[in-house]
Amino acid sequence: MKTRYTYGGDEHVYVEVDDEMSLDAFFISLSLSKLVRAANIPGVTEICPANASFEVRFDPDVIAPDEMMARIKELEHEAEAQEKRLDTRIIEIPVFYEDPWTHETLMRFRERHQDPSGTDLDYAARINGFDSVASFIEAHHAQPWFVSMVGFVSGLPFLYQLVEREKQLQVPKYLRPRTDTPKLTVGYGGCFSCIYSVRGAGGYQMFGITPMPIFDPEQKISYLKDFMVFFKPGDIVKWKPIDRAEYDRIIDEVEKGTYAPKIAEVAFDLDAFNKDMTGFNAKLMEALNDV
Template identity: 55%
Template sequence: MSTTTAEQAQARYTWGGDEFLFIEVDEAMSLAANFRVMAIAKHLTDDLPEGISDVCPANASLLIRFDPETIAPADLEAHVRGVEQQVADDHETTLQTRIIEIPVWYDDPYTNEVGARFRKNHQDPGATDLDFAAAENGLADKAAFIAEHHKLPWLVTMVGFVAGLPFMYRIAPQSEQLEVPKYLSPRTDTPKLTVGHGGCFACIYSVRGAGGYQMFGVAAAPIYDPQQRLGDFDDFMVFFKPGDIVKFRPVDEEEYRRIEQQVEDGTFRYRQVPVEFDLEKVLADPHGYDETIVAALEAAPADREQANGEQGGTK
């Protein structure tokens, strides 16, 4: 994790039909590559040229949709290359973001039931997803894996695939990433709010549907609210944004049910605090950075309404 944004090679540009420009920052996922993607995307969206209809950042790349009758492809490529160079010249390494606590009921009955129905799709039909993940990562048992899974924070590297689904990469050296392969073939069912894992990426399934990631538990509160009932969705129906930082917190069934009731009542608010993501500090001392931002979250009021009132986020 010693590579900085300034040291990375120039991105690769390719075209998708007449309306899409694809920019591949790196062939491999890394915190540095994702930070560079976010910086380029932010510059583009902050000063969006006429003719660009969408900028979609991903883990180590971004896709731009444009109208070739409004902006010529050559002009678009020249503009984006200029933005890429500006990001490199400015040596931007910080991002103002937030860390969010996500309550999770690990080893829950919902994902366990679905997992049992789809064992024929799995590498190890005789084990649960958590048992398999523990073995793949050299851990003693599923309890040890669960403890490792929520120990460190995760960076939201992209949002998509289905509405509001976040992909997350552990803020840790690459040698400490948790890696688990996806199912051999996808399931036709995954419980809503399943905390899943495929490769080195965690995710939260925003809605019920098909999926191939290993299933470790269920988040207790929505991350996608089309009706915008809850206060955390005042601005947008999708909760997560690229650059958000997630800290999973294990809860038991009793607390899970209590949060469910708060969601039903419309009173639930996520515990969250603003933090600065500093790429250079993360690369130099990832564990020190993790400790600092987790301490900031833990110092915030435990009461969700109080915490959000202090941030000016209540209705």
């Protein structure tokens, strides 16, 4: 890995730990951004973390851009030595795969897709070497996912699959973006899954929908009263396939204010994960069974 530092106009320094996503790059980026925050560098107004990078916004009337960059660079070796361990939580997210709403939307935009003759799941299954959509869906939900970034639109999580790199699912985005995506669509682009927090334009493949809101600017939803955004970097997600009846039941509970996401406190240790991914994932998922 070779960290790249660049300027973003007069008020930003962009720090890219690696040009591709990996958990090693994520942890170095997270550690370095935390060290920048802890250093209380005069003039820093905002730190925005991403998948394997982060951006620092600063006031150039307080600190010159070259000095800002130099201060960040001084912290890099310290970040590499940080322990790659994170106290976090694993969350069960219900997903209604092959739902009618994303199906209606993807059929409206077939002319923008690589395969106008099928569905997004048909295409994803085929290019990843699965003999059926059901097998692909199982691969999508069987192992946990790591939230590496929250953003792009408010509350949207980017999720990175916790499996060996050669087993990771990969699906390109639409050839041309859609002008519509249902709220809470579970999407996929590149090596990342996501949940569209609001309705709007999008280019990720659409696999299903969750009944669980993840963004509420009015903070009326019971589990979002403390903060309007549900996810934060470092969260771990386990998708749970559900049918229409379960989807409707959860929607009703959300509206009544009685729905509570299934969450367990866990520790993520990168070294332990890399030594035994299957065993480590099994322990993560076992924690949900005790909730």
